[in-house]
Amino acid sequence: TLRVKILVLGDSGVGKSSLVHLLTNHSELTNPAWTVGCSLQVGLHEYRSELTGQAERLFFLEFWDIGGYPMHKNSRGVFYHGVHGILLVHDLTNRKTELNLSRWLHESCLGADTPPVLVIGAKSDLCKADALAKRPNGGEAAARIGCPEILLSCVDTRSLSAGTTNAVKLDRFYDQVIEYRLRPRASTPPRVGQAISRPNRQQSKLLHGE
Amino acid sequence: MTVGSDSVVMLASMCAFFALGWVFFLKHLFRDYEVRHWIVLVSFSVTFALSCGMFELIIFEIVGLLDPLSRRLWWRLCIFAMLILVMVVLPYYTCYFAISSASFLPRRRSVRSALALACWLGFVWLFWRLGDPFPILSPNHGIFSLEQCIGRVGVIGVTIMALLSGFGAVNYPYSCMHVFVRPVTQSAVLGIERRLLQTLDLVAAKRRRAALLRRDEAQSRQASGWSLPWTAAAAAARRSGPTAASVESEAANHEELGRQLFLELHELKTAQERAAHSRTLQGRYFNLLGWVFCAYCLWKLCSCTINIVFNRVGKVDPVTRALHICVQLLGFRLDVQFWSQQVSFWLVGIMAVTSIRGLLLTLTKFFFALASTHSSNIMVLLLAQVMGMYFLSSVLLMRMNMPAEYRHIITQVLGDLQFHFYHRWFDVIFLLSASSSIAFIWVAHKQTVGKSEHESLLLR
Numbered sequence: 001t002l003r004v005k006i007l008v009l010g011d012s013g014v015g016k017s018s019l020v021h022l023l024t025n026h027s028e029l030t031n032p033a034w035t036v037g038c039s040l041q042v043g044l045h046e047y048r049s050e051l052t053g054q055a056e057r058l059f060f061l062e063f064w065d066i067g068g069y070p071m072h073k074n075s076r077g078v079f080y081h082g083v084h085g086i087l088l089v090h091d092l093t094n095r096k097t098e099l100n101l102s103r104w105l106h107e108s109c110l111g112a113d114t115p116p117v118l119v120i121g122a123k124s125d126l127c128k129a130d131a132l133a134k135r136p137n138g139g140e141a142a143a144r145i146g147c148p149e150i151l152l153s154c155v156d157t158r159s160l161s162a163g164t165t166n167a168v169k170l171d172r173f174y175d176q177v178i179e180y181r182l183r184p185r186a187s188t189p190p191r192v193g194q195a196i197s198r199p200n201r202q203q204s205k206l207l208h209g210e
Numbered sequence: 211m212t213v214g215s216d217s218v219v220m221l222a223s224m225c226a227f228f229a230l231g232w233v234f235f236l237k238h239l240f241r242d243y244e245v246r247h248w249i250v251l252v253s254f255s256v257t258f259a260l261s262c263g264m265f266e267l268i269i270f271e272i273v274g275l276l277d278p279l280s281r282r283l284w285w286r287l288c289i290f291a292m293l294i295l296v297m298v299v300l301p302y303y304t305c306y307f308a309i310s311s312a313s314f315l316p317r318r319r320s321v322r323s324a325l326a327l328a329c330w331l332g333f334v335w336l337f338w339r340l341g342d343p344f345p346i347l348s349p350n351h352g353i354f355s356l357e358q359c360i361g362r363v364g365v366i367g368v369t370i371m372a373l374l375s376g377f378g379a380v381n382y383p384y385s386c387m388h389v390f391v392r393p394v395t396q397s398a399v400l401g402i403e404r405r406l407l408q409t410l411d412l413v414a415a416k417r418r419r420a421a422l423l424r425r426d427e428a429q430s431r432q433a434s435g436w437s438l439p440w441t442a443a444a445a446a447a448r449r450s451g452p453t454a455a456s457v458e459s460e461a462a463n464h465e466e467l468g469r470q471l472f473l474e475l476h477e478l479k480t481a482q483e484r485a486a487h488s489r490t491l492q493g494r495y496f497n498l499l500g501w502v503f504c505a506y507c508l509w510k511l512c513s514c515t516i517n518i519v520f521n522r523v524g525k526v527d528p529v530t531r532a533l534h535i536c537v538q539l540l541g542f543r544l545d546v547q548f549w550s551q552q553v554s555f556w557l558v559g560i561m562a563v564t565s566i567r568g569l570l571l572t573l574t575k576f577f578f579a580l581a582s583t584h585s586s587n588i589m590v591l592l593l594a595q596v597m598g599m600y601f602l603s604s605v606l607l608m609r610m611n612m613p614a615e616y617r618h619i620i621t622q623v624l625g626d627l628q629f630h631f632y633h634r635w636f637d638v639i640f641l642l643s644a645s646s647s648i649a650f651i652w653v654a655h656k657q658t659v660g661k662s663e664h665e666s667l668l669l670r
Contacts, residue, residue, distance in 0.1 A: 003414070003418070012582070013582050013583040013584075025424075036469045036472060036473065037406075037468060037471075037472030037473070038410060038468070038472070039465060040410055040413045040417060040465070042417040042420070042421045043421065044421055044425060060418050060421065062418075071476075071578075071579075072472075072476055074479040074480065075472065075475045075476040075479050078403045078406060078475070091583070093244070094243060094244045095244055096241065096243060096244060100242070
């Protein structure tokens with residue numbers, strides 16, 4: 001089973017941890033705490049490739065939920081390698097968080113080509129209905145980056161139930177991420193000074209063998 | 211110059227300061243948040259405008275601008291407005307926003323206002339009791355006079371000033387001087403990064419396993435129609451092997467380790483940046499400033515100790531003393547009146563500007579470190595309150611630094627306070643704050659030096 005790495009980025013306090021909990025456990029996060037560094041959660045996705053017509057394959061989606069403190073900016077660079085998809089999260093009640101999304105994208109995109117991006121507007125339950133109605137096809141940030149947008153509330157498990165537009169857009173995003181992961185591309189040499197982690201054989205046996 | 215035209219000048223400068231506070235708030239302090247309640251923005255800007263106005267009035271006093279009557283009138287106005295802000299408006303709104311953010315309390319506005327009023331009355335009572343043990347003023351004043359309020363605000367403000375000065379006087383040389391810069395090797399940074407990524411790999415592997423186990427549990431639950439948690443656990447126990455919950459808790463432990471590693475990495479990177487900065491021109495300039503500040507800090511500590519031990523009360527301000535030395539000991543021929551005015555003007559002006567700038571920088575640092583989406587309003591109101599008390603007390607303490615002929619306006623406006631008490635109190639708190647900061651920073655420095663030596667030994 002293959003894994004894909006999806007970064008979850010956004011300002012501090014927008015609801016990234018709640019969102020990731022909703023995506024992986026399909027339930028509400030009852031006691032959110034400040035994320036320091038990176039919190040890793042794993043979800044499952046079944047991918048059927050229309051082109052090759054293969055059977056469905058199960059993929060592990062690793063969500064790297066990175067804490068948004070401005071003072072930790074100098075140490076976050078270690079998480080940005082080998083990324084296959086990016087979720088940009090902003091708070092619908094605070095417009096400044098949406099304006100900062102392009103800065104987050106710029107900070108995390110290290111290579112020449114950008115992986116698939118999806119913009120998510122969180123806390124829609126705290127927002128007035130007319131403000132939501134003004135943005136049916138995505139707000140400013142999504143338009144500038146050129147990617148779709150989902151509006152949801154992380155405390156409402158029905159926002160992502162099967163069949164809704166949100167769930168369809170999310171599935172399409174996952175498929176794009178997996179296709180980005182599977183496509184053949186020239187291997188890039190590691191950057192100077194980049195840490196290369198190779199788990200030793202004993203650790204691998206413990207983790208994967210069982 | 212009549213009172214009318216003077217008032218126009220003062221109003222114009224107050225409006226300018228108000229606009230300055232407004233812009234600072236929107237563009238710098240609150241740049242990551244949206245302003246949802248305008249009262250927060252307005253009260254912060256008004257506090258800032260009044261504080262700058264008070265300093266401006268001192269400068270006018272020295273230079274002799276404006277009519278003395280209008281100066282006195284504007285002084286009284288500023289002090290009165292500042293007291294109302296610091297004692298009534300800001301605490302009430304802080305209580306109101308604190309109650310609004312508590313989710314378990316009812317949402318109706320009348321209930322919230324009533325609760326906020328009750329909290330505010332509690333605050334006023336506490337504020338009053340705070341001032342009882344201090345010899346603030348002479349006994350021939352009534353209970354609710356202006357001097358009582360100013361006296362109490364002065365105590366709190368002087369305490370804050372002394373704490374911040376003490377800590378700042380020790381911390382600034384420590385952060386600027388190159389002797390304290392910790393050398394960090396690139397290999398140490400890479401080592402921590404590697405360990406962090408390995409830990410995250412472990413967490414990912416455990417969580418992958420937990421995800422598969424959860425899916426299996428959900429499928430088996432659906433297949434057999436069980437929906438009760440203990441039957442699912444019983445089924446898992448029958449199935450030999452760990453449950454999703456146990457693997458999840460193991461992953462949580464590893465994640466905690468990952469968090470510690472991340473914080474260590476952040477420390478190392480910050481130290482590395484500091485070392486790189488110290489090699490630049492700006493870094494060398496700050497190093498020099500650090501040495502100057504170190505000398506100032508030692509001198510201030512000695513003078514505070516001497517003041518307290520010998521119970522010395524300074525009668526002569528530094529300006530007059532310096533001029534006295536110049537004329538009598540060094541033999542310069544100076545027009546004392548003229549030079550006293552010039553030097554006071556520059557001294558008070560520089561002190562006012564540096565104290566405003568220093569306080570704004572410190573408050574901004576506190577705000578960025580502590581504020582979040584929910585607490586941003588409360589934090590700003592608390593900071594505005596600290597700012598108001600701080601500036602009111604710095605006017606009080608500045609009286610000491612001015613020649614006698616300019617002092618009397620402050621004495622007149624602030625009333626008959628025991629000014630010597632405030633200076634003594636400042637010295638005591640400054641000494642306490644500086645010595646505990648030295649102890650704290652020394653311990654922290656020893657710890658980090660020990661840790662980096664340990665790591666370099668490990669890498670070798």
